[in-house]
Structures are given as C-alpha cells and as structure tokens.
Amino acid sequence: MTTSYSIPAGANKVELEVKRSKFIAYAINAIDRQQADAFVKHLKSTNPQANHVCWAYIAGSPDTTERSMSDDGEPSGTAGMPMLKVLQYSGLGDIAVAVVRQFGGTKLGTGGLQRAYSDAVVQVLENLPLSLKVSRIRFKIEYDYRFQGAIARLLQRYAVQDIEATYRSNVMHNFAVAASDAPALQDELIDITSDNIVILGLDQ
Numbered sequence: 001m002t003t004s005y006s007i008p009a010g011a012n013k014v015e016l017e018v019k020r021s022k023f024i025a026y027a028i029n030a031i032d033r034q035q036a037d038a039f040v041k042h043l044k045s046t047n048p049q050a051n052h053v054c055w056a057y058i059a060g061s062p063d064t065t066e067r068s069m070s071d072d073g074e075p076s077g078t079a080g081m082p083m084l085k086v087l088q089y090s091g092l093g094d095i096a097v098a099v100v101r102q103f104g105g106t107k108l109g110t111g112g113l114q115r116a117y118s119d120a121v122v123q124v125l126e127n128l129p130l131s132l133k134v135s136r137i138r139f140k141i142e143y144d145y146r147f148q149g150a151i152a153r154l155l156q157r158y159a160v161q162d163i164e165a166t167y168r169s170n171v172m173h174n175f176a177v178a179a180s181d182a183p184a185l186q187d188e189l190i191d192i193t194s195d196n197i198v199i200l201g202l203d204q
Helices: 033-046 081-092 109-126 145-157 182-192
Strands: 004-008 012-018 021-029 052-057 066-071 095-102 130-134 135-142 159-169 171-178 199-202
Touching: 004 021, 012 109, 021 033, 021 109, 033 052, 033 066, 033 095, 052 081, 066 081, 081 095, 081 109, 095 109, 135 145, 135 182, 145 171, 145 182, 171 182, 182 199
Parallel strands: none
Antiparallel strands: 004 130, 012 021, 021 095, 052 066, 052 095, 135 171, 135 199, 159 171
C-alpha cells in the first residue's frame, strides 16, 4: 500500500486541436466512482455538441484496484485505456480526467486517437495543482493511568491526529497516525508499557 501520494488540489483544463478535432481535457480530485460519474455527467450536460466524453479515474492511492475508464463510443482501446495509462504512470491518486472531443471532419485512425487522448491527459496534468495525501491508520489503545504521561509524550512526538480520550478504570485513546509510522509507534507503546497495553488497529 502506498502510504503517501499526490492528489489534485484543484482542477485544470486544457484544449488541443488535432486535424480540426478539438480535444478538451479536464482533471479534478475524485475520491470514488460516484464523484467521477458526477463529473462526467456534468461535462456531458454542459457540452451537448460533443461527439464523445471519454474518461478515466483512480480512486485512492496510485496502486489501488479502484480504477476505471470509458471510450464513450470511440473505437475500443483508443481513448479510455490510453488515458488511464497516463494516470497510472503519473503516480497520482484520487483523480478523474475526462476529454471532450468535438469531431472536426477528419478521421484520426486508431494510433492517432490513442496519441490525441494520451497527449490531452499529459497536458492537463502538467499544471494541475497538487497536494500530498498521507494514508492513516486508526488505533484504539487502553492502558493503566501510570503510563499516561509517557504515552501522551509519545503520541505528541508521532503527531497523531483526531485523538479521542476516555477515562474510566483505564485510559482509552482513539487516534489516527500516518501509516508509515504505525509499526514503530506500536513497538514503542509496547516497550514503554512493558506490554501492559491493549492495541487495536481499527482501519485505514
């Protein structure tokens, strides 16, 4: 699993012309299929003159299996797959791209279409604003009060987030930590409490 990766921090749009056909490419942040579908639906409604609105998306980290694409009526393999391959090569995650094609009267052939759709996505990614997304794992821990000070300092050092604390017969914490730090944090929690601690990994 990729523990940190770049995602779109905004949107971008570029337009290129190939033999009088216009290829208008868009890129946005999309965390799931629903957002990607809504994005494509919006483009189709706002570009009624378009002959095709082809798209591809990766929802999650770059190595996720949650990805898809569509040729939207172009010859099979000439649009969606080339677009998806550009996304995979980019190393970006949580991203959807779409290319609106307005036919200019000259057929481009299989190779020409593949190049045009690939180039459109390459260009729309060039100036796309990005931010870093860090994958996190949630932990729930329970321990005796005598370890409270040491554990508080440890959690601060690891910059854990979304801490929820409950104080009963023992202290209980629920928090999120960067996935890359999780194994080391778990080892240190066990070490400073001499294994007198309950640690549950909740999700990612």
